[in-house]
Structure formats: C-alpha cells, structure tokens
Amino acid sequence: MDWFELLFAAEVAVGGLLSGVMYALVAIGFVLIYKTSGVLNFAQGAMVLFAALTFVNLVERGVPFWVSVAVTLAAMTALGFGIERTVLRPLANRSPMTLFMATLGLSYVIEGAAQLIWGTQVHRLDLGISNAPFEVWGIFISTFDLVAAAIAAALVAALTAFFRFTHTGLAFRAVADDQFAALAVGLRLDRIWATVWAAAGVVALVAGLLWGARLGVQFSLSLIVLKALPVLVLGGFDSILGAIVAGLVIGATEKLAEVYIGPFFGGGIEGWFAYAVALIVLLVRPSGLFGQKRVERY
Amino acid sequence: MLSVLTGGLEAARLAQPPIAARVPELAPESIHAPHSALALEGVSLSFGGIHALRDVSFDLRPGEIRAVIGPNGAGKSSLVNVISGLYQADAGYIHLGGRRLRHLRPEALPKLGVARTFQNLALFPGLTVEQNVAAGLVFRRRHGLLAQLAGLPGARAEAAEVADRVRDVAGFLGITAHLHRLVSTLPYGLQKQVELARALVASPKVLLLDEPMAGMTATEKAEMAAHVRSARDRLGLATILIEHDIGVVMGLSDRIAVLDHGVKIADGTPPEVRRDPDVIRAYLGAEAA
Amino acid sequence: MSVFSASVTGARLATGFSLPVLVVLSLGFVAVPLTASPYVLEAILLPFLALSLAGLGLNLLTGYCGQVSLGSAAFMAVGAFAAYNFDLRTGLPIPVSIVLAALTAAVIGLVFGLPSLRLRGFYLAVSTLAAQFFVQWALTKFSWFSNGSPSGIIAAPVIELAGLRLDSAVGRYLFSLTIVTAITLLVHRIVSGPEGVNLIAVRDNETAAKVIGVPVLRTKLVAFALSSGIIGIAGVLWAFTYLRTVEPAGFNLDRSFQILFIVIIGGLATIRGTFLGAGLIVVFPLLLGRLSAFAFDGLIDAGLIKLIERIVLGGTIILFLIAEPNGLSAILSRLSARLRALVRRG
Ligand SMILES: Nc1ncnc2c1ncn2[C@@H]1O[C@H](COP(=O)(O)OP(=O)(O)OP(=O)(O)O)[C@@H](O)[C@H]1O
Ligand SMILES: [Mg+2]
Numbered sequence: 060m061d062w063f064e065l066l067f068a069a070e071v072a073v074g075g076l077l078s079g080v081m082y083a084l085v086a087i088g089f090v091l092i093y094k095t096s097g098v099l100n101f102a103q104g105a106m107v108l109f110a111a112l113t114f115v116n117l118v119e120r121g122v123p124f125w126v127s128v129a130v131t132l133a134a135m136t137a138l139g140f141g142i143e144r145t146v147l148r149p150l151a152n153r154s155p156m157t158l159f160m161a162t163l164g165l166s167y168v169i170e171g172a173a174q175l176i177w178g179t180q181v182h183r184l185d186l187g188i189s190n191a192p193f194e195v196w197g198i199f200i201s202t203f204d205l206v207a208a209a210i211a212a213a214l215v216a217a218l219t220a221f222f223r224f225t226h227t228g229l230a231f232r233a234v235a236d237d238q239f240a241a242l243a244v245g246l247r248l249d250r251i252w253a254t255v256w257a258a259a260g261v262v263a264l265v266a267g268l269l270w271g272a273r274l275g276v277q278f279s280l281s282l283i284v285l286k287a288l289p290v291l292v293l294g295g296f297d298s299i300l301g302a303i304v305a306g307l308v309i310g311a312t313e314k315l316a317e318v319y320i321g322p323f324f325g326g327g328i329e330g331w332f333a334y335a336v337a338l339i340v341l342l343v344r345p346s347g348l349f350g351q352k353r354v355e356r357y
Numbered sequence: 358m359l360s361v362l363t364g365g366l367e368a369a370r371l372a373q374p375p376i377a378a379r380v381p382e383l384a385p386e387s388i389h390a391p392h393s394a395l396a397l398e399g400v401s402l403s404f405g406g407i408h409a410l411r412d413v414s415f416d417l418r419p420g421e422i423r424a425v426i427g428p429n430g431a432g433k434s435s436l437v438n439v440i441s442g443l444y445q446a447d448a449g450y451i452h453l454g455g456r457r458l459r460h461l462r463p464e465a466l467p468k469l470g471v472a473r474t475f476q477n478l479a480l481f482p483g484l485t486v487e488q489n490v491a492a493g494l495v496f497r498r499r500h501g502l503l504a505q506l507a508g509l510p511g512a513r514a515e516a517a518e519v520a521d522r523v524r525d526v527a528g529f530l531g532i533t534a535h536l537h538r539l540v541s542t543l544p545y546g547l548q549k550q551v552e553l554a555r556a557l558v559a560s561p562k563v564l565l566l567d568e569p570m571a572g573m574t575a576t577e578k579a580e581m582a583a584h585v586r587s588a589r590d591r592l593g594l595a596t597i598l599i600e601h602d603i604g605v606v607m608g609l610s611d612r613i614a615v616l617d618h619g620v621k622i623a624d625g626t627p628p629e630v631r632r633d634p635d636v637i638r639a640y641l642g643a644e645a646a
Numbered sequence: 647m648s649v650f651s652a653s654v655t656g657a658r659l660a661t662g663f664s665l666p667v668l669v670v671l672s673l674g675f676v677a678v679p680l681t682a683s684p685y686v687l688e689a690i691l692l693p694f695l696a697l698s699l700a701g702l703g704l705n706l707l708t709g710y711c712g713q714v715s716l717g718s719a720a721f722m723a724v725g726a727f728a729a730y731n732f733d734l735r736t737g738l739p740i741p742v743s744i745v746l747a748a749l750t751a752a753v754i755g756l757v758f759g760l761p762s763l764r765l766r767g768f769y770l771a772v773s774t775l776a777a778q779f780f781v782q783w784a785l786t787k788f789s790w791f792s793n794g795s796p797s798g799i800i801a802a803p804v805i806e807l808a809g810l811r812l813d814s815a816v817g818r819y820l821f822s823l824t825i826v827t828a829i830t831l832l833v834h835r836i837v838s839g840p841e842g843v844n845l846i847a848v849r850d851n852e853t854a855a856k857v858i859g860v861p862v863l864r865t866k867l868v869a870f871a872l873s874s875g876i877i878g879i880a881g882v883l884w885a886f887t888y889l890r891t892v893e894p895a896g897f898n899l900d901r902s903f904q905i906l907f908i909v910i911i912g913g914l915a916t917i918r919g920t921f922l923g924a925g926l927i928v929v930f931p932l933l934l935g936r937l938s939a940f941a942f943d944g945l946i947d948a949g950l951i952k953l954i955e956r957i958v959l960g961g962t963i964i965l966f967l968i969a970e971p972n973g974l975s976a977i978l979s980r981l982s983a984r985l986r987a988l989v990r991r992g
Contacts, residue, residue: 496859
C-alpha cells in the first residue's frame with residue numbers, strides 16, 4: 060500500500076469514527092433508560108424523529124432558534140412524563156420483554172403522531188454549521204462531522220457529570236444498581252423514571268438536530284435506531300462508555316468495510332455489516348464489550 | 358442398553374423395604390473414600406470480593422441425610438450450586454461417581470444421578486403438574502421429535518412409561534389429585550412438593566434440597582420432612598438438606614455441617630453440633646443467650 | 647401422548663377434533679368457498695391465512711420457547727424466493743418445491759438461531775435483526791434469486807396440482823387453507839406432546855431445565871428451525887396465493903413487527919389466539935379505511951389514514967400488554983365461559 064492509499068484509508072477511518080460518534084449519540088439515549096429501568100426503549104428513534112420534526116417546524120414558522128430549542132425540550136420532557144404515566148407505570152413489575160414490546164408499540168404511536176401533527180414532508184435543517192471539509196496532515200475532515208462530534212462529546216461529559224455529582228444523578232445510579240434497595244431508602248421510582256425518559260428526550264433532540272441536519276428531517280430519521288442497536292449490543296446495554304467505544308468501532312469498521320470489502324459483494328452492505336460485527340463480538344462476550352456481566356443467582 | 362426407564366425395575370425399587378440407612382461410621386479423614394456418594398475437597402468460591410466458600414471439604418454417604426446450616430449468606434446455596442455446576446469453584450474438586458472433577462456441567466447432572474430443588478421455586482409455571490414432573494424424565498428420552506410426531510410404537514410406549522413413573526412419584530408424595538392442574542395455580546407448599554417430585558422422578562442417587570421447607574406452615578413442614586425421610590428410606594438416597602428450621606434439621610438429619618461466612622465451622626451428628634461452642638457462637642448465639 | 651397434553655376442555659369427537667375446531671373447519675372448507683366474494687377472499691382471507699401461519703411459526707419460537715425474534719419477515723422472504731427458485735429451476739411439482747423451501751428456511755433459521763445458544767433477552771432480540779437485514783440485502787443484491795429481475799421482483803407461478811390449475815381466488819384459497827390446516831395440526835401435536843414440554847421448560851426456567859437434563863440447546867435450535875420453516879411456508883403462501891408478485895422490500899422490518907404484533911395481540915403460546923390476532927391485524931386497516939370513507943366521505947387522504955392506522959396499532963399493542971397480556975385468546979375464553987353460563991341458566 061503506498062502513501063496515498065494509506066492516507067485515503069486514514070481519511071475513511073476518520074470519517075467513520077466521526078459518524079460513529081453520531082451513532083453513539085443515539086445509543087446513549089438507550090443506555091440512559093436501560094440503566095435505570097432495564098427497558099430497551101425501541102421508541103428512541105421515534106423520539107429522535109419527534110424532536111427533530113418539532114424543532115424544524117417551529118423554526119420554519121419563524122420561531123427563533125433558541126426558543127425553538129427550549130420549546131422542543133419542554134415537549135420532550137412532557138413526552139417523557141407522559142410515557143411514564145401511561146405506559147411504564149401500568150406495566151411496572153412486568154418482564155423487560157413486555158416493556159420492550161410496549162416501546163415497540165410506542166414507537167408506532169410517536170412516529171404516527173409526529174407526522175400527523177407536523178406532516179410528512181421532508182424538511183431541510185440548517186444549523187449554521189459549515190459543511191466545508193478542512194485538511195489535517197493531508198486528510199480531509201468534514202467540519203460538520205467534527206462539530207457534531209464535539210457536541211456529542213459535550214453531551215456525554217454533561218451526562219457523566221450529572222451522574223457523578225448531582226443528587227438526582229446519584230439516585231439514578233442507585234436505582235440502576237438495585238431497584239429494591241432504592242425503593243427501600245425512599246427514592247421515588249416513578250419520578251426518577253419520568254426524569255430519565257425526559258433526559259433521553261433531550262438526547263433525542265440533540266441527535267435529531269445533528270442527524271436531521273445531515274439527512275434531512277423526515278420519517279427515515281427514526282430508522283437510525285437500527286444503526287444504534289448494533290452499537291448498543293456491542294457496547295453493552297448499560298454502559299455509556301460502551302456506547303461510545305462501540306459507536307467508534309462500528310463507525311470506523313463500517314466505513315472501511317464499505318470501501319474495501321463492499322465492492323466484493325456489490326456494495327450496500329452497511330445495512331447488516333454493523334450487526335455482523337456486533338454478533339461476532341457478542342459470541343465471545345455475550346453482554347457486550349462493557350456491559351455488566353450479570354451473574355445469576357439460584 | 359441403559360433402559361433404566363423400564364417401569365418394572367423402578368417399581369421394584371420403590372417397593373423395596375427400607376434400605377438400612379445407617380452406613381458404618383467413617384473416620385473423618387476418609388472423606389474421599391469410595392463409599393461416599395459425593396464429596397467436596399477444598400472448594401473455594403468467590404464473587405468479586407465476597408468469599409462465598411473457603412476451602413470447604415464435605416462428604417455425603419449413601420443413604421444419609423446431611424443437613425447444611427448456617428446464617429443467611431453463609432454459602433449454603435453456593436455449595437449446592439457448585440455441586441450442580443451452576444457456579445464454578447475457584448479451587449478444589451468434586452468427587453462424584455468415582456471421579457474427581459474440577460467442574461461439573463449442569464447438563465450432565467441427571468446422568469450422574471444428581472437431582473436438586475432450588476431455594477426459590479424453579480418450576481415451569483406454564484406447564485401442568487404432570488408435565489412439570491415428566492420434565493424430570495426428559496433426560497432419558499430415547500425417541501426424538503419425529504418418532505413422537507409419527508406416533509411410533511416405541512415413542513408411545515415411552516410416553517406410557519413416563520406417565521406411569523410420574524403417577525408413581527405423584528402417589529408417593531400425595532399430589533396425584535393435582536396432576537392436571539397448571540402448576541402456577543397451586544399453593545406455594547404444593548409447588549414445593551411438585552419440585553421435589555420432579556427431582557425424585559429421575560431416581561437420583563444424590564438429592565440436593567435447598568430450603569425445601571422455607572415459607573411453609575408447620576403442617577406442611579412436617580409433611581415435607583416425612584417425604585424427605587421416606588424418600589431416603591425407600592430409595593436409599595443420599596440427601597443434602599439446606600434448612601433454617603433447627604428443629605426440623607435436628608430431627609431429620611444424620612449429620613450436620615455448619616457454614617459461616619463461607620467457612621465450615623462444624624460438622625457432626627446433631628448432638629455434637631448442638632454442643633459445639635463455635636456453632637453456638639456463630640449461629641445459635643441468639644437462642645443460646 | 648395423553649400424558650403430556652394439557653387437560654382439554656370441551657367435547658372431543660371421535661375424530662379427535664373438538665367441536666369448535668370442526669365447525670371452523672367446515673365453515674372454512676365448505677361454506678366460505680360457496681359464499682365468499684372474490685374481494686373477501688383476495689383482500690381478507692388470503693392474507694389472513696398467510697399471516698396466521700407466519701404468526702403460528704413465530705409463536706412457536708417466541709410464545710412457546712421464549713426466544714424473541716424481530717426478523718420473521720426474512721424467513722418469509724426466504725421461503726417465497728426459495729419456492730420460486732425451486733419451481734423455476736427444477737420443475738418439480740409445487741408441493742415439493744414448497745417442502746424444499748420450508749427446509750431452506752429452516753436451515754437458514756437454524757444458522758441465525760445459533761446466537762441463541764449464547765445470547766439472551768435483548769442481546770438475542772437485536773441479533774435476530776441481522777437476519778432481517780442480511781436476507782433482504784442478499785435477495786435485492788443478487789438478481790440470481792429473482793431470475794435476473796433488477797429490483798428483485800418475482801412473479802409467482804400458477805399453482806398446479808395434478809393437472810388442476812388453482813388460478814382462481816377460490817382455488818388459491820383452498821390450497822392455502824389446506825396447508826395452513828395441516829401445519830396447524832402439526833404444531834398442535836408438537837406443542838401438546840413431549841417437545842412442547844421441552845419448549846415451555848426452556849422458556850419458563852432455562853436454568854432449571856438445564857439442570858434436570860432438558861436439552862436446552864437442542865430445543866432452542868429445534869424451535870428456530872421449525873419456526874423458520876413454518877414462516878417460510880407462510881412466505882410461500884404470501885407470494886404464491888395472495889400477492890403473486892413480490893419483491894424483497896415487501897418483507898421488511900414492518901412486516902416482521904406485524905407478525906410479532908399478531909402474536910402479542912392474539913396471545914403468546916396459544917394457537918387459536920394467533921388466528922384471532924391475524925384476523926384483527928388484517929381486518930382492522932380495512933375497517934378503518936371503510937370507516938373514514940363513510941364518516942368523512944373521502945375527505946381524509948390515504949396517507950393520513952396510514953398514520954392513524956399506525957397510531958391505533960401501536961396503541962392497541964400497548965393496551966393489550968397492559969390490560970390483557972394473554973391476548974384475544976384469553977378474551978375469547980372469558981366470553982365463551984360467560985356464554986356457557988348463560989346457556990346453562992337457560
Ligand atoms: N451469583 C452471585 N453473585 C454475587 N454474589 C453471590 C452470588 N451468589 C451468592 N453470592 C454471595 O455469596 C454469599 C453466599 O451466598 P449464598 O446464597 O450461598 O448464601 P446462603 O447460605 O444460601 O444464604 P441464604 O440462607 O440467605 O439462602 C453471599 O454473600 C451472597 O451475596
Ligand atoms: Mg441460600
């Protein structure tokens with residue numbers, strides 16, 4: 060491989076890593092909910108769509124940017140609380156699989172409702188971030204991707220700080236570790252769940268804005284859950300660090316595979332390649348790279 | 358051909374007069390003697406920082422009811438779980454069927470003649486009592502899915518044998534009347550009986566009972582104790598019995614091992630254990646005081 | 647066999663069928679062909695039969711054996727395209743092609759079921775998506791599967807049995823009904839026999855099952871193979887008797903979820919529930935369309951109705967999970983019990 064090819068490979072890898080950050084961003088929304096309530100929330104993608112649609116429609120109606128952000132945030136919070144009330148609370152103490160299926164139903168409801176309210180047209184979303192590539196050591200990097208990665212990193216840092224240092228965050232961790240004990244010391248599970256769903260809503264908003272700016276805001280935005288799921292299983296459902304590492308791994312291998320392996324298959328392998336990578340790793344580590352290995356008690 | 362299933366042989370076993378359970382006394386150092394039904398040799402197990410078992414040696418003679426007692430978290434269940442291959446010991450060996458094993462595969466248990474019950478009910482709620490008990494015989498099945506679907510004579514005969522065997526055991530434990538009910542609709546005490554039936558149906562040589570009487574009423578406990586005893590008397594089973602009720606344990610067991618914080622602190626006949634100062638301190642402390 | 651079969655309520659006739667089953671069968675085989683309009687056959691009964699069968703296959707895996715799969719549509723696609731190719735390339739009679747297609751789907755199901763030996767719960771559920779995306783990709787990418795058709799569209803052959811062309815709606819309906827009936831009986835036999843004990847034991851308590859010697863791994867693989875094989879045949883019916891022109895894109899994730907919803911709405915681990923669930927899933931959008939056409943006089947456009955359909959469907963799933971986790975089957979049981987009580991009182 061000559062120098063030029065190497066440079067090209069590096070460029071592909073960097074591009075992959077940056078979109079990996081975007082995958083991780085969606086996956087983190089899942090992790091938040093999984094950690095505290097043991098639910099794999101399939102509706103996370105629908106929430107991303109809902110947030111992006113709401114935001115873009117507000118902006119298009121002339122609402123100032125930051126006001127739109129605030130209103131969307133409020134809407135996502137309301138959605139989180141609403142879900143806790145109408146879906147989670149009646150299903151408390153039911154099996155995680157039942158809850159998962161409920162979130163599947165939820166994703167249909169949210170997707171349908173988002174489009175019913177805001178229409179089905181495709182919206183362009185311009186966040187004012189330049190898309191011009193710039194050069195570092197001969198590698199071209201998209202400015203947008205870099206900024207998006209930075210925003211994602213900031214969000215992760217904020218979440219980590221939140222979990223480490225705030226009272227509510229510590230309560231989350233207590234719930235994640237042991238629901239019964241948390242109940243016993245008087246933590247209000249319903250509030251914590253509602254808050255966590257609202258937090259996942261915030262993550263969905265950020266993901267929705269960044270992905271929406273990339274792909275346009277439309278129904279297919281909710282399909283990014285399918286990109287996030289392999290990241291999630293690869294990293295382990297309950298690890299934010301896992302989501303990030305797995306996002307990077309999958310982002311990079313996917314792009315490299317597309318360029319170097321794809322042609323042998325006639326291309327288009329990105330639909331399943333991430334799943335293949337995740338599966339191979341899972342066969343060695345059944346609860347992902349960083350997932351807590353639950354030792355069952357008998 | 359290992360057609361152990363032949364109802365005749367099993368029926369004969371069930372009908373045998375009580376096997377003299379009192380095996381000659383063994384010196385403590387002959388732990389790994391060939392006539393123990395099961396033995397642990399220096400088994401240690403830890404979870405992260407918690408030492409569930411520390412260098413535990415333990416033997417079980419044929420026809421013996423061997424109680425394991427100790428406070429909550431002492432490592433009793435862990436001991437049984439190591440024997441049944443659900444936990445892997447960090448060190449030590451398991452002696453079973455004349456072999457010295459580092460680790461057992463749980464799948465291999467029934468063929469090694471080991472059956473167990475669980476501290477928390479481990480039945481199949483979606484099945485009837487009859488099906489739950491019959492599940493204990495699946496490991497002997499010789500006819501596959503296709504033979505069953507084709508209704509081959511062999512498969513039918515096997516099904517009939519299974520039915521007979523299930524009925525025998527149900528009769529023995531007095532649960533015949535409930536055979537066709539969904540097991541999840543039974544009261545807790547009966548469910549415990551069904552779990553015992555599922556273990557006994559396999560005609561094991563070694564029976565591991567993890568708190569079979571927990572949460573039962575006094576009458577139910579007495580009934581369960583009678584079953585455990587008569588199973589031993591009739592089948593010559595070697596039984597490990599984990600139980601918190603000291604009264605039951607003293608009355609039922611031939612020997613008692615006491616665990617505390619993963620360490621075996623005493624081992625002997627009920628009177629010996631009752632007198633043991635370590636035991637009194639660690640375990641019976643509250644009652645002795 | 648009697649040992650293992652759950653206690654059966656209701657009268658059993660000499661044939662071994664219970665009365666309600668006989669009534670449904672005679673309605674299906676005699677009354678419907680005589681009376682049903684082509685619309686009812688084409689728009690309701692043919693998709694109903696294919697989806698019921700798919701639901702039955704998934705219920706075997708998810709309801710009885712407890713392994714959640716999100717990739718059912720992939721096996722429908724495998725079945726459809728395999729039968730198409732066997733028919734096209736071997737010239738064997740259609741029933742033989744269908745059996746071979748079922749075997750193909752079963753083998754592929756077995757391969758995608760291998761992770762179940764190691765993975766549990768959500769990790770397994772997500773990994774079944776691999777089947778969904780891989781199969782759809784392969785069928786679109788390699789035009790060999792569709793005999794050179796660029797977007798993978800295939801036109802199903804006309805079903806011919808012993809020189810009889812089953813081209814009409816009634817003919818295809820009877821063909822489909824026969825297959826569905828036969829497989830339903832087979833599944834009933836499986837789940838009420840010893841294998842049913844294995845399946846439910848693995849589902850209810852895998853550890854206990856393992857310790858008492860239930861062959862857990864084998865049982866899971868059998869469940870995956872059987873389930874995929876049955877879903878594969880459902881795919882054949884979907885392609886050969888219902889749509890007759892299919893493309894890989896039609897077997898997408900939404901279809902997989904639709905099959906899962908059939909099982910949830912009908913009730914896990916019940917055969918009749920699966921049929922009830924499939925009935926609801928097929929009829930409900932038609933009703934909604936009719937209703938809105940009637941109420942709003944066609945003012946609501948089709949796109950909007952699709953959205954409403956989505957919302958109501960999702961809501962229905964949630965509602966069932968909350969209010970009746972045992973599905974339509976349980977509701978039917980309650981209704982018939984109440985009916986019997988009424989009749990007895992006179
Ligand atoms: N799967 C596991 N993972 C982590 N720790 C475990 C596990 N199983 C047991 N332990 C720990 O090992 C120790 C011994 O537990 P074990 O269940 O054997 O106690 P026990 O004597 O059966 O108690 P009990 O009377 O409450 O049933 C305890 O501290 C327990 O918390
Ligand atoms: Mg215990």
